[in-house]
Amino acid sequence: MTDTPTALGRLGRLMVDRPLLPLIGLLILLIAVLAILNPGVLSLFWASNTLKIAIPLAMLAACQTLTMLTGGIDLSVGTAATIAAYLTATLAPLIGVPPAVAVALLSAVLIGLINGFGIAICRVHPLIMTLGTALIATGCLLVYQRYVIATGVLIPDALLWLGTGRTLGLPNSLALFIPFAALVIWGQRRSGFGRLLYAIGANEAAARLSGVRVWQVHFTLYTLSSLIAGVTGLLYLGQIKTASLSLALPLDLPSVAAAVIGGTSIFGGRGGYGGTIVGALILTVLTSMLTLMQIPEGGRRILFGLIILAVTALFIRLTERS
Amino acid sequence: MRRWVDANSWTLGLAVLLAVLLFATKLIQPGFGASGLDSLARAALPFALATVGMAIVVLAGGIDLSIAAMMAVASVTGAVLMDGATDAQSVPIVIGILLLGLVMGAINGTLITVSKVPDIVVTLAMLFVWQGVALLILNAPGGAIAPWLRNLITGSFGPDWLPRAVIFLAVVTAVIWGPIRRSKLGLRLYAIGSDPLAAFRSGVPVGQARILAYALCGLFAALGGLSVSMSTGIGEPIPGPYLLASVAAVVLGGVVLGGGRGGLIGPILAVFILRTVRMDLTLLSVDPNVAAIIEGSIMVAVVMFGAVLATRGRKA
Numbered sequence: 001m002t003d004t005p006t007a008l009g010r011l012g013r014l015m016v017d018r019p020l021l022p023l024i025g026l027l028i029l030l031i032a033v034l035a036i037l038n039p040g041v042l043s044l045f046w047a048s049n050t051l052k053i054a055i056p057l058a059m060l061a062a063c064q065t066l067t068m069l070t071g072g073i074d075l076s077v078g079t080a081a082t083i084a085a086y087l088t089a090t091l092a093p094l095i096g097v098p099p100a101v102a103v104a105l106l107s108a109v110l111i112g113l114i115n116g117f118g119i120a121i122c123r124v125h126p127l128i129m130t131l132g133t134a135l136i137a138t139g140c141l142l143v144y145q146r147y148v149i150a151t152g153v154l155i156p157d158a159l160l161w162l163g164t165g166r167t168l169g170l171p172n173s174l175a176l177f178i179p180f181a182a183l184v185i186w187g188q189r190r191s192g193f194g195r196l197l198y199a200i201g202a203n204e205a206a207a208r209l210s211g212v213r214v215w216q217v218h219f220t221l222y223t224l225s226s227l228i229a230g231v232t233g234l235l236y237l238g239q240i241k242t243a244s245l246s247l248a249l250p251l252d253l254p255s256v257a258a259a260v261i262g263g264t265s266i267f268g269g270r271g272g273y274g275g276t277i278v279g280a281l282i283l284t285v286l287t288s289m290l291t292l293m294q295i296p297e298g299g300r301r302i303l304f305g306l307i308i309l310a311v312t313a314l315f316i317r318l319t320e321r322s
Numbered sequence: 323m324r325r326w327v328d329a330n331s332w333t334l335g336l337a338v339l340l341a342v343l344l345f346a347t348k349l350i351q352p353g354f355g356a357s358g359l360d361s362l363a364r365a366a367l368p369f370a371l372a373t374v375g376m377a378i379v380v381l382a383g384g385i386d387l388s389i390a391a392m393m394a395v396a397s398v399t400g401a402v403l404m405d406g407a408t409d410a411q412s413v414p415i416v417i418g419i420l421l422l423g424l425v426m427g428a429i430n431g432t433l434i435t436v437s438k439v440p441d442i443v444v445t446l447a448m449l450f451v452w453q454g455v456a457l458l459i460l461n462a463p464g465g466a467i468a469p470w471l472r473n474l475i476t477g478s479f480g481p482d483w484l485p486r487a488v489i490f491l492a493v494v495t496a497v498i499w500g501p502i503r504r505s506k507l508g509l510r511l512y513a514i515g516s517d518p519l520a521a522f523r524s525g526v527p528v529g530q531a532r533i534l535a536y537a538l539c540g541l542f543a544a545l546g547g548l549s550v551s552m553s554t555g556i557g558e559p560i561p562g563p564y565l566l567a568s569v570a571a572v573v574l575g576g577v578v579l580g581g582g583r584g585g586l587i588g589p590i591l592a593v594f595i596l597r598t599v600r601m602d603l604t605l606l607s608v609d610p611n612v613a614a615i616i617e618g619s620i621m622v623a624v625v626m627f628g629a630v631l632a633t634r635g636r637k638a
Contacts, residue, residue, distance in 0.1 A: 073442075122626040125579045127385075127442075131566050132622035139615035146611075253446060266440045298457030305450030312447075313437035 019263040019271075022318075023278040026311065030285045038292050044169045050284055052164075052171040056081075056239065058280035059177065059232040060251050061258035062184050063225040065276045068259055069188070069197040070221060071204070071268025072126035076115060076134040078252035080108040080226045081233030082245070083141050088234055089243035090145075092154040101156070101234065108230025111137050112223035120218035130222075145245060153243045163238020173235055180231075184273045197221065201268025257308045258283050263315060282311075332576035332628075336591040343598040351605045356483055358601075363487035364475055366597040367549045368393070369567050370491050370590050373575070374499070375427075375542030376568040377589045382535035383515035383581030384434070387445040389543050389568060390561035391452035392426050396547030398456050401465025401557025412468035420544050426452065427540020431533035456559045465557040475552050491590070494545060498538070499586055511535050516582025570621045571596060573628070596621070 035042050060077045067074045084104040091100035111133055118129040165172040188194035196217050199207040208214050229248075236248050262279030264271025286307060290300040327334065347354050372389055379386045396419050403415045434444045475487040502508045510531040513521035522528045546564065551557055573579060574596070575589030599620060603613035 118622065118626050118629075122629045124622075124625050124629040125573075128569060128573055128579065128625055129622070131569065132618055132625065135566060136615055136618035136622065139611050139618055142611035143609065143615065253449070256443075256446060260443050260446075266442055296458065298454040298459075298461075301450045301454030301457065303454075305447040305454065308450070309433065309437070309439065309444060309447035312439050312443055316438055 019275050019319075020278060022315075023262065023275055023282070027278055027282050027285065030282060030289065034285065034289045034292070037289070041292070048166060048169055048171050050281070050288065052173055052239065053288075054280045054284040055171070055173045055177045056232050056236045056248070057251055057254060057258055057284065058277050059180065059235070060229060060248070060255035061262070061276045061280050062180075062273055063228050064255050064259040065262070065264050065271060065273050066184070066188070066197060066221060067126065067225055068201075068264050068266055069268055069271060070200045070218065071266075072119065072218075072221075073256065073266070074115070074130050074222065074225045074229075075127065075252060075256075076111055076130040076137065077225065077229035077232075077255060078249040079134040079137045079141075080111045080229035081236060081248035081251070083111070083137055084108045084230035084233035085237035085247050086141060086145070086243050086245065088159070089153045089155055089237055090148040090151060092156055093152050094148075097154075097156045097158075104234065105227065105230045108226045108233065109223060110226075112226025112229075113219075115226065116219035116222040119222055120215040126222075141245060155237060155241060155243070159234055159238030160241070161238070163235055164241070173239070176231075176235060181273065181277060188273060193217070193220070198269055201265075201270075203269075254283055255280075261308060261311050261315075263319075283308075333585070333588045333591065336575065336588055336595060340591055340595050340598065343595060343602065347598060347602050347605065350602060354605075356485075359483060360476070360485040360487070362594075362597055362601055363485035363491075364553050365601075366593055367475060367487045367491060367553065368546045368562070369564060369571065369597065370593045371494070371542050371546035371549055372564040372568040373571040373589045373593050374495055374586055375539040375546065377572045377575065377577050377584070377586050378499070378511070378542070379535050379539045380572050380577050380579060381515050381581055381584060382511040382532060383518060384441040384532065384535060385445065385569070385579070386427075386430060386536060386539050387442065387565060388430060388449040388452050389539065389546075390564040391449045391456065392423065392540055392543035393547035393550060393564055394456040394559055394561045395426065395452050395459070396423055396544035397551045398460035398465065398557035398559045400548055400551050401467055402460055404468050404471075405466045407468065409468055409470055412471070415468075416471070416548065419548060420541060423540040423542070423544020423547075424537045425540070427543065428533055428537040430540065431536030434536070435529040435532055453561060456561070460557050460559045463556050463558050463560075465551075467551045467555055467557075471548070471552050472555060475549065490549075495586060495590070498541065502538070507531070507534060512582055514581070567593075567596070570625070573625050574621065576628075 031042070060081065063074050063077045084107065087104040087107055088097075088100050091103055094100075095103075114133050115126075115130055118124040118133075119126050162172050162176060188197065196207070196212055199210070199212060200214055200217060204214060233248055237243065240247060258279040259271070259276045260266060260279070261282055262271065262275030262277070264276060286304065290303055295303070347358070351358070372393060376386060376389055399422060400415065400419050403418075404412050407415065430445055430448050433439075433448070434441050437444065475490050502511075510521070510526050511534070513524070513526050514528050514531050514535075518528050521531075550562065571592040572584075572589045574592035575584065575587075577584030577589060596617060600613060600617055603616060604610070608616070
């Protein structure tokens, strides 16, 4: 396509070079459609609410982005987040807030260590391993729940502030999310660990032959992923304000969708967290749009699925052209 | 003989494990007999059918995350259409549902082939779509199923110890998969599973073969959905835990994720092993949640063990 670049070819080239631009364009388009459908819905309040809802999804999608860069996936993030939230809420009245948070995060890390052991050392497929640990962990949570049913629930004030509070019209959760996102983006672009993720995803055999200890990277990666999920669970607890046994589980598959829409390849080696954040925003705006359109639940799910598919297909079609 | 044993060592191991487990069940519960086997087989039937569908797709190098949602669509369609229908009317309805399954699966396969989006992503998106379709057809569990379908999998047939559900499973699987496995089509499925590029260069129509694999998966999902309705008598719009269970059973059954190696007998045996473990734990009056932990741990441990063996095998 070097001699006469067509309009589509140019768009494709643009999407390869600057994958964020078309995604932001899509986001603006969705917001415009929303504004046309419901004039007057757009406001600072709406924007801050959308951000607030999108942040936990974007954080869980960080786990997917990082694991997908190596060609893996982590389907235990919803469970890890739920467990961290539930443990914090139920242990806080018993042992105080800081120990409860520590136990919660340690449990999430434990899930990650088991994932890491299976994937890095036994070389189980990440999809199977993380689904399996999610199943076991959910079982443990159900058993645990029966012992604490009478103790009551306490949601730490700091988490409430973080989850639901606003400062200057903006959600306080940004105070956690902006440093987090900056760290992840810096980590994947500039740090050695981030480059190793891309190297393993692009060609694992080549990475191994270049002296990368692939198993150590996988082990660290899945532990890190669960830790992020645990922190997200704490934030989500402050936002939802109830301790439920299926708190963050509905976010599992959308977190994968957010990373995929954001242009991260599920086969590894391509993508980044910037796109994922926009992907999470797109999904959140889309959900609120479908809710406002008063379509029955079934119809909403159908549209949600079709739009994810269409966006991904378009993205792949356009980037392959150039 | 030696070679046959070597080639099927994993499946034989599973069969021995199942026999040991059934023997253990008899020890735990001396009264365990025909009725116990019957309820075990009936509980395992939807899992087994989902597993067969998933195994076919995995053999062909894919994965179908939407299988449980397709089962829900088939289940509610059947229950809504058969509500108040006579036996004579219900036969074309069953055929229609099987066709519906084929079509749903073919849509999945076609989307994967045409859009070039990875199978995981397409079937993830279609999971939402099929869930939505099931909810639109029936908002809450309800409807009814023709009585003769319920009788089809209840009780035993011929000898006491052979539950009808097992026969149903064996017949359905043999009738659908048998001819395909022995024809060119089956070879094509294995070929695109082990190396799509090599298959393409050998003249295999890769796209067609992939669509066929997903269509078969949809067909078995429809059978699985019907069997859910057959054992409960109503339609279930909320997908059951069949996705995770079927993937686990496929892997336990010796089918390699990524495709090309394995068969259908191993996964079916794996389903019965997992169900028997669950039943034994219930008979031992273990808390069902603890049972879920034990079941999950067994699954993960076996998968790890299998993966270690596979890595060893490749190095040797």
